[in-house]
Amino acid sequence: MTWAVDLIKGLGITRGIILLFLVGLWILATLATSLPLTGLFADCLIRTGMNGVLVLALVPAVRAGVGLNFGIPLGIVCGLFGMVTLMDMNIRGYSSLFGAMVLGGGIGALAGFLYARLLERVKGQEMMVGIYVGFAAVAGASIYWLVAPVKNPELVWPLGGAGLRNTLVLADYYSQYLDKLGAIPFGTGYIPTGLLAFWLGMCGLLALFLKTKMGTALTAAGANERFAEASGINVTRMRTIGVILSTVLGAIGIVIYSQSYGFVQLYKGPLLMAFPTVAALLIGGATVRNATITHVIIGTFLFQSVLTTSLPVVNEIVAKGGSEFGNIPEIARLIISNGIILYALTRKESA
Amino acid sequence: MAAEPVLPLVEEPGTNRVKSAMVQNIVPILFGLLCLTGVLAAQIPFPFLINEVVTRLARNLFLVLSLIIPVVAGMGLNFGIVIGAMCGQISLIIVENAEWAGIDALLIAALISLPLSLLFGFLTGLLMNQAKGREMITGMILAFFANGIYQLLFLLMAGPLIPLRNEKILLPTGVGLRNTIDLVGTKHQLDELVRVGVPFMGLKLFFPIITFVVIALLCFGLRWYLNTRSGHGLRAVGQDMHVAEIAGIHVNRSRIRAIILSTMLGGIGHVIWLHSIGTMNTYQSHEQVGPYAIAALLVGGATVARATIWHAILGTFLFHTLFIVSPLAGQTLLGSAQIGEYFREFVSYAVIGVTLALHAWKTARA
Amino acid sequence: MKLLRMGLVMACLVGMVSCSGGSEEDLAVDGKLPFKIGIMTGTVSQGEDEYRGAERVIAKYGADRIKHVTYPDNFMVEQETMIAQILNLAADSKVEAIIIAQGVPGSMAAMKKVKELRPDMLFILDNPHEDPHQVAGYADLSLIPDDLRRGETIVELAKNMGATSFVHYSFPRHMSQELLARRKDIMEDHAAKLGMDFVYVNAPDPTGDQGLPGAQKFILEDVPRQISQYGKDTAFFSTNCGMQEPLIRAVMDKGAIFPEQCCPSPTHGYPGALGIAINEEQAGDMAQICEAIQGKVDEYNQQGRMATWPVSIGIVTIETAVDLAIKKVRDDIDITQPAVIRESMQEASGVDVTLVPFEGKDNYYLVLLDSIVF
Structure with missing residues (x-):
């Protein structure tokens, strides 16, 4: 049981509070509602795996000293481009899924390189520039979706006959392929073994990379620029690598997200995706200067679980009071879950 | 008595003054050129354009100006302004509920908003001090949290618990406020108090004189304040918290003061903004405040560390001109209404990214 | 420095003056309409x-007669842009009527502003989002799907399709x-009358902290939960456009009942949710699109459990509004007469239309079409 004690200690007070809140919600769900706890828990795991790679994508940028990469929609747009291109070529199944990752990641690498060049000029304001770069990428991509020369009749607008639809359904391509891969039935839901394995695998790969010579140089460049420079590390190059990795992972992340979700969301879909992603990482205990794989795993699970669990539980409880209380659940969820996060964020971290 | 740290607040005139001035103002200059191109492409009749730009200046300037103080204090993007905007809305709801009308009603609304935003600004400031270095994420989550409280107050409690009785603003069930509220009593009161119409190219140009007088007063007030001891203290905190601390300035207190002032001004600014629009979007108007006011300030040449009144005025002028002309310009250039719309978005966001990059280039040159 | 900035402002102003003369030339009258519609x-x-x-309608009347602009995707946050776009339309002195579809928030402010400068401007609103009592004071005519009556018709349709419970997704x-x-209340009453369970479920607001993806994911997670509680004979309904696709998908997968979208049309939600293939010849043909949906419904054995309106109310309303605007401006016909509106609308839709005025207003009409069950 020592590992459990260590876990709580490692979590710190912030994570502790949110974890307690989450456990409280689960207990409440079991005692006061007819919701199947297993189903709720399975949903939490699915959402965690779905968002996990996107949250992971933030790590290399933080490590390289660029801060929280609010420009992650740039990578997302690249991943969407990869998916859409392969779908238009009528490629289905795993080849389409991994093809989209490769193509999206490749374009992401290029976009990430250019993005890094821009960020190099705005040192100290990377996060603010990132927000606007992300927005611009989404708007620019929207123009492409409208004029894209797609031929696959499943993708074009039904009335206009040209351009890509708002929502593309993945059911006949690779919807939930990873989720269902080796899935273990669990009460009313299932544990998405393949999805979680893929995510943890990516986490492991990144952890390995950070242990290599280049990885340690990257971390050194982010930790103390002058010191790194003095010890012969090319800081600019390391920052560029960090941003490229982040953008590539963003592209892969959206492919994973979409396959689990079952739909591809174009146009405004990715606009605000940076914010919950960043929130998850910060709640995991990361800061603007330091982020670890552990932060990713804990943060994604806690944040997504609170979002997934709170609304159905409050819905069920309030529904017992009658319909005059109809609007309370969503309002209560807004206040409680954001209040808890706010409370956690403002605690002084004790080591 | 600790000495005030000496800060380089005035840019040094270079040997070649014109060239240095160009470099200094590269952002507004490029933006101005972009606006000109847009105006040429959009082909909007000139009097309409002027009318719209003047209206937008009167409507937005107060809000943009209210952002300056936190920038000076080094707190960057102030999400507290959303809280201020909520306070402004609450006071307008009170005024509309009582069916007060006229310029005095607007004045009352502005006055009611002050104690509210003083209180909430104080709380925001406390929170921000607890989350130093995490101000942005804290501000974002705070906005969602505050939105929940706001909905609780006005969607569930207004009517049964909060004594709002006016049927014109309540939903027919008597519980909760309507989605949109027509500001019958206060709309355009300040704008039309003294409104000069100048005939020009076959149309009348309208100038809301008193609104501009109020804005001018705020400009002088800000200028005065930033030169007081308290104002200098804020600048020192903005430059370097540690140095300021050593210099004997109460960093936390200064930061709270900056947020309070900004929240209060933001509240009044939002009252002016809403009264100029004329209808209040009860549950979302306050969300409209932050990003554009910040963008306008940046376009005017301000940086995260330095913002002046001139930046605010020039930025509001340029940013809103571009917003008026770019959808039509995009449509004319690209031939499709919706591509024009995305083009506008792309340009306005991309430009801000480029703007910030140019600042860096400028700093390197200067 | 200040001088330079002042100079910059002046230069812009001068630039604007020098280039603004161009818009008056292109008014050579040759087309069918002696005026323009925005x-x-x-x-x-x-x-x-x-x-x-x-x-x-641009294809019908020509791009020189119809001026088409768009409002921003996040119109709730960019009201000023929306207002400016309407003013841009009104800035063309040949534009004598403006149709706003849909009447998103900001419409009232825009109409008020335009009427200050051009009191004669005719405004027709499709599906106004703002308060109906107040909108009726500004718009000359408003047309909106009859949400109140749909409260009864949708529940009745669901009952006829075999539903024993009715789930209504919305948010504050x-x-x-x-x-x-009010429609929600009507649905609740009517469901009680027909002996059905009515369940009101809160979903996350798509404009809130989780964004649209969060709201959509919630729908995908929640539909199976509700079905496990109320059984397969449950009808699902949501008030939000963005939720239709995941909702239709989940209902199809789990074999529940879907009586109608928030904005009824064969093209709303169905093609995206079911991945319906539309080739170039079929594009825009409602009958063909309905046939394609029918194919998918058969494939999932969902016959008689999915429904919508046979034509797109959005398209029909715009065609009607343009027709009415012409009647008003050219022939000075009173277009607030129900008979006039019904005639235009039946011509545009080709199906039967029910028209009811909203609570004593003579320029705000609620529209109802028949349903098609797949």
């Missing part, structure tokens, strides 16, 4: 129907819109 719609990502409706911001809130 149309504002959303982009296709907001909903394809209105945008294509505008394209159809929508419930502060009068018609949506």
Whole structure:
């Protein structure tokens, strides 16, 4: 049981509070509602795996000293481009899924390189520039979706006959392929073994990379620029690598997200995706200067679980009071879950 | 008595003054050129354009100006302004509920908003001090949290618990406020108090004189304040918290003061903004405040560390001109209404990214 | 420094003056209409129907007679842009009527502003989002799907399709819109009358902290939960356009009942949710699209459990509005007469139309079409 004690200690007070809140919600769900706890828990795991790679994508940028990469929609747009291109070529199944990752990641690498060049000029304001770069990428991509020369009749607008639809359904391509891969039935839901394995695998790969010579140089460049420079590390190059990795992972992340979700969301879909992603990482205990794989795993699970669990539980409880209380659940969820996060964020971290 | 740290607040005139001035103002200059191109492409009749730009200046300037103080204090993007905007809305709801009308009603609304935003600004400031270095994420989550409280107050409690009785603003069930509220009593009161119409190219140009007088007063007030001891203290905190601390300035207190002032001004600014629009979007108007006011300030040449009144005025002028002309310009250039719309978005966001990059280039040159 | 900045402002102003003369020349009268009509719609990502409706009338009357602009995708946050776009339309002195589809928030402010400068401007609103009592004071005519009566018709349809319970997804911001809130109450009463369970479920607001993806994911997770509690014979309904696709998908997968979208049309939600293939010849043909949906419904053995309106109300309303605007401006016909509106609308839709005025207003009409069950 020592590992459990260590876990709580490692979590710190912030994570502790949110974890307690989450456990409280689960207990409440079991005692006061007819919701199947297993189903709720399975949903939490699915959402965690779905968002996990996107949250992971933030790590290399933080490590390289660029801060929280609010420009992650740039990578997302690249991943969407990869998916859409392969779908238009009528490629289905795993080849389409991994093809989209490769193509999206490749374009992401290029976009990430250019993005890094821009960020190099705005040192100290990377996060603010990132927000606007992300927005611009989404708007620019929207123009492409409208004029894209797609031929696959499943993708074009039904009335206009040209351009890509708002929502593309993945059911006949690779919807939930990873989720269902080796899935273990669990009460009313299932544990998405393949999805979680893929995510943890990516986490492991990144952890390995950070242990290599280049990885340690990257971390050194982010930790103390002058010191790194003095010890012969090319800081600019390391920052560029960090941003490229982040953008590539963003592209892969959206492919994973979409396959689990079952739909591809174009146009405004990715606009605000940076914010919950960043929130998850910060709640995991990361800061603007330091982020670890552990932060990713804990943060994604806690944040997504609170979002997934709170609304159905409050819905069920309030529904017992009658319909005059109809609007309370969503309002209560807004206040409680954001209040808890706010409370956690403002605690002084004790080591 | 600790000495005030000496800060380089005035840019040094270079040997070649014109060239240095160009470099200094590269952002507004490029933006101005972009606006000109847009105006040429959009082909909007000139009097309409002027009318719209003047209206937008009167409507937005107060809000943009209210952002300056936190920038000076080094707190960057102030999400507290959303809280201020909520306070402004609450006071307008009170005024509309009582069916007060006229310029005095607007004045009352502005006055009611002050104690509210003083209180909430104080709380925001406390929170921000607890989350130093995490101000942005804290501000974002705070906005969602505050939105929940706001909905609780006005969607569930207004009517049964909060004594709002006016049927014109309540939903027919008597519980909760309507989605949109027509500001019958206060709309355009300040704008039309003294409104000069100048005939020009076959149309009348309208100038809301008193609104501009109020804005001018705020400009002088800000200028005065930033030169007081308290104002200098804020600048020192903005430059370097540690140095300021050593210099004997109460960093936390200064930061709270900056947020309070900004929240209060933001509240009044939002009252002016809403009264100029004329209808209040009860549950979302306050969300409209932050990003554009910040963008306008940046376009005017301000940086995260330095913002002046001139930046605010020039930025509001340029940013809103571009917003008026770019959808039509995009449509004319690209031939499709919706591509024009995305083009506008792309340009306005991309430009801000480029703007910030140019600042860096400028700093390197200067 | 200040001088330079002042100079910059002046240079812009001068630039504007020097280039503003161009818009008066292109008024050579040759086309069918002696005036222009302005149309504002959303982009296709907001909903394809209105945008294509505008394209159809442009094809019919010519791009020089119909001026088409769009409002921003996040119109709730960019009201000023929306207002400026309407003013841009009104800035063309040949534009004598403006159609706003849909009447998103900001419409009232825009109409007020235009009427200050051009009191004669004719405004027709499709599906106004703002308060109906107040909108009726500004718009010359408003047409909106009859949300109140749909409260009864949808529940009745669901009952006929075999539903024993009815799940209604919405969130606080929508419930502060009068018609949506009242429709929910009507549905609840009517469901009770027909002996059905009515369940009101809160979903996350798509404009809130989780964004649209969060709201959509919630729907995908929640539908199976509700079915496990109320059984397969449950009808699902949501007030939000963005939720239709995941809702239709989940209902199809789990074999529940889907009586109608928030904005009824064969093109709303169905093609995206079911991945319906539309080739170039079929594009825009409602009958063909319905046939394609039928194919998918058969494939999932969902016959008799999915439904919508046979035509797109968005397209029909725009075609009607343009027709009415011409009647008003050219022939000075009183277009607030129900008979006049019904005639235009039946011509545009080709199906039977029911028209009811809203609570004593003579320029705000609620529209109802028959349903098609797949």
